[in-house]
Amino acid sequence: MWGPPEDVPGECNAQLHIADDYGDNHATMRCSLPPGHEGPHKEVYQHKGEVVVTWHGDDREDESDAEEDDDVESEDSADA
Numbered sequence: 335m336w337g338p339p340e341d342v343p344g345e346c347n348a349q350l351h352i353a354d355d356y357g358d359n360h361a362t363m364r365c366s367l368p369p370g371h372e373g374p375h376k377e378v379y380q381h382k383g384e385v386v387v388t389w390h391g392d393d394r395e396d397e398s399d400a401e402e403d404d405d406v407e408s409e410d411s412a413d414a
């Protein structure tokens with residue numbers, strides 16, 4: 335569905351418009367927590383007050399040119 339969401343009865347329906355900050359047709363959030371942190375990723379920024387965004391998953395994993403270490407969770411590796 336394209337266009338702004340319709341208000342849903344019984345819900346607040348407040349909106350947050352996240353900008354296409356890098357001109358790449360994405361609204362990119364970047365986690366600022368320490369590497370290897372537990373729980374969801376998190377970005378906090380100011381926009382008419384504090385905005386806190388939390389999410390699971392890393393979109394960099396979908397990009398072939400992402401510079402990331404292979405931290406595949408292997409149950410066979412004995413590093414205990």
Ligand SMILES: [Zn+2]
Nearest residue numbers: 365367375376
């Ligand atoms: Zn994170």
